[in-house]
Amino acid sequence: MSFDLTREPLEDAAGRAADLFVEIYRGLEDRRVDPGVDRDELRRLFRHTLTEEGIGLLPTLSEFRDRILPNSMGTPHPLYLGLVNSSPLPAAALADLLVSCLNNNGGAVHQSPAISAAEQEVVRVFTRLFGLDPSWSGMVLPGGTFATLQGLALARARHFPDWQARGPAALDGRPVLYTSQAAHFSVTRSGVTVGIGDDGVVALSGTGRGSLDTAALEDRIERDRSQGSRPFAVVATAGTTGTGAIDPLSDIADLCHRHGLWFHVDACYGGAAVLLDELRPRLAGIERADSIAVDPHKWFFIPIAAALFLTRHAELECRTFAAGDTSYIPQHGEADAFRRGIPTSRRSSGLGIWMGLRAHGLSAVRDAVRRNIELTRLLERLLAEEGFEVLPGGELSIACARWEVAEGDPDEIDRLQTRIAEDVVRSGLAWFSTARHADRNWLRFNLVNLYTRERHIRRLSGLVAETARRLAGGPV
Template identity: 35%
Template sequence: MPTQLPDPNLNPLVEEIGKRVNSMIAEYLDGQQTRRITDPTPVEKLRSLFDEPLPRQGMPPLDVLDLYAQRVVPHTMVSTSPGYLGLMNPTPLPISIYADALASTLNQNQAASHHSPVGSVIEETVIRWLGEATGYGSDCYGHLTSGGTIANLTGLKLALHQAAPEVREFGLVETGRRFAVYASDQLHFSLVRATDVLGLGSKALRSVPARPDATADVEAIAAAIDSDRRQGWDPMAIVGIAGTTAAGAIDPLEELADLAEKTGAWFHVDAAYGGAAGLSKEFPGLLRGIERADSVTVDAHKWFFVPFVAGAILFRDPEHGLASFKAAATYIPPPRGGSQHPPTDYYQHGLAGTRRFDALKIWMALKHMGADWYANAVDRQLRLTRRFAEKVESIPGWNIAVAPATAIVTFRYEPERIALAISKKDAEAERALQQRNALQEWIASTVQEEGRFWISATPVPGGTALRLNVISYLTDESTIDAFLDTLPELGNRAGGMIF
């Protein structure tokens, strides 16, 4: 007897699923404003909800959606909440949520333009828009990646190809050279990974201590290059960070560009987080110098409010991208003819093969909101962060660690007794510093467990600090003030822990 397979394309079914999903999305978006951010359910319980053998028999789609509502939604981390003042995980714009479903419906394979004729062209446009938004300039080229980590790897691969194109065929050993990459010690781990994956070795990444404001110390980097050169190292790339992961600091990009020019190193700017600051009207010129970069990382899934994943690498010369990554894939049809300038075959220009149509959600978000809305949203977040920074200093025992350059501020609870002990710089000072670090860790985890707000604790120059990032466009003055209101009591409780 022939097996009867359900037809998943049955229109009435799709309508039903769509209606249900739509109301689930609406409900979630409503709930994200007030729901607890962290779910306290123990992992054993979560496992018990999903630990079952491979289902041999299916079930109706609405029943699957019921399971989603019962077992998934209540246990998510609501990092889309306005009270999530946390890592770089934004509240996605509703249109970009739907864009993801539409992209999946079309299922264009953005590896080759033959199978994504319009998608490839949209990606080209989106890349130019990101170039313009960051201040890199719209005369750029590049592609979307699965995030900043892969964009940074791609940027350093472009740098390596400039330094030694023969590596593609013969490997590093054949060059007989040793390549080094320079950045401040506030760098994101992805750069360590990139040097590792490229075969340079993570020791080739010189992580030079930052200045007290968490920005790169250009003189120290220049000195490191000089000293390395004397020992036979080639400076392959200098990385400027536009929005460090911990403090949100912006490196002096102009000075780093000068240094790169002088030393012949590739200049890569990691603007994974800070790229959108290029749109600010109230704080113009924050990313000055980015236009001199050879390549730029920017994550639309951070400050451009689109859902994961949507990273990008931008650079100037398409030929250099092609030369760095070109692959022969005889099974992939060439671009369809008729044009002198065919759409990009992205598999020839970057690390990925099959690629999602992620350009769609960025295109829709920017078309729907417009760059002026983004500029206002970014400015509001920059203002809110400064408002917090100003107000926190007026609460006894609380002070700023690194002043905000972007929409991130780091701060500390530092009771007088501890501040005094640290200032003495004697044997007791180290113990007091440890205590102060532990206090910040305790405060961050207490805030997280309570579930109304979310902040983290992170090392910055001078020791561990609390870190607040206004990352949701839903966060407003009332959120910031409500969080500030919790600090005096939090400080008292933390103070009670000092022995």
């Protein structure tokens, strides 16, 4: 049967989708956090569902209600304290529906004129938030991983222009970039993807919760250079994934300046700290970066995928990512995103950021970030009172804690942390994971959540303590 839009029940379908949207947002705590479903069973549930004939709009929405919704994770649940996946602002979630009905190719302005203008406003606002010069260029990418990759591709082009032209044969020394061991794995992946290999990514051990030690970094750069390597970039992290450590950005900016290195900041998670007067100074130095990755889809409460890449090198972008034959694409004198970055077609995720902030305001994000941090400190205090060892020095919204057992085998105690996390996740009452830090496993609680309140944190602390005592065999 040929598709005929005029015969589709659009009004009913839109109403049904709206009901589902309301059901999800009004029932945040009604569902389990982790759906707790068997993967094979789920695969069976979807097997043979895509056939020659479709079932129609309304039955498909019913299937969403029956098959997808109960088997999905509730990241907006107030006790989702897990990976750095935020609880999305409702207006930003609505943007996803609307943007998909339009030409959502943000690669070229003439394809998505209004949405591209909204994205430019997003870039302008983030440029201001980070205290950057208004001449900085920026674009939305499908993840912080892509933003760091794009930053390192520019770093490579700047430092090794011959490599850009002739490939690795042009190199007269091993290119090296530096980061901390606590940096996100996407830094190494990006380094490997731009061709410097695992050996070209030097990950240095950190201090405290894992921040880069600038003195050790400088020693290593000088040593590598004296041995014929070609240091070209440092990737610092503003808010590491495991423990929320912030690298000393200002010192690293000085060091990069002294050594002529590209300075990329991974502010994917911790970038939202600039919203708070009390934390903004901790990010001082970010304005001297060459490029920045920040994820509005983390602590700015925008749905995945909405990452922002910012760079001071607008002209270099155009040279590095110059497109070949584009005779089929109209030109209008401005450098479209597809001429300044890796993607060609690009989902217009900037609309979600713009609609989220337009509807709810930066103040809603700021309040939530502050509340997340305060509740994280509360959780640390409560867990310490319950007898957990709590990792000191937390500044952002990650709490790490361990249940220690006197005279236990260290590996067994590490496994106990994993069992505690798995047990709570299985209950469907909360979601968090464990992270490795200082050669030990820690329960890791990450609040990137609009909806968590004090009562949830008190409930969680009791639940985790009860689980730890039960599994460790102590008094409950």
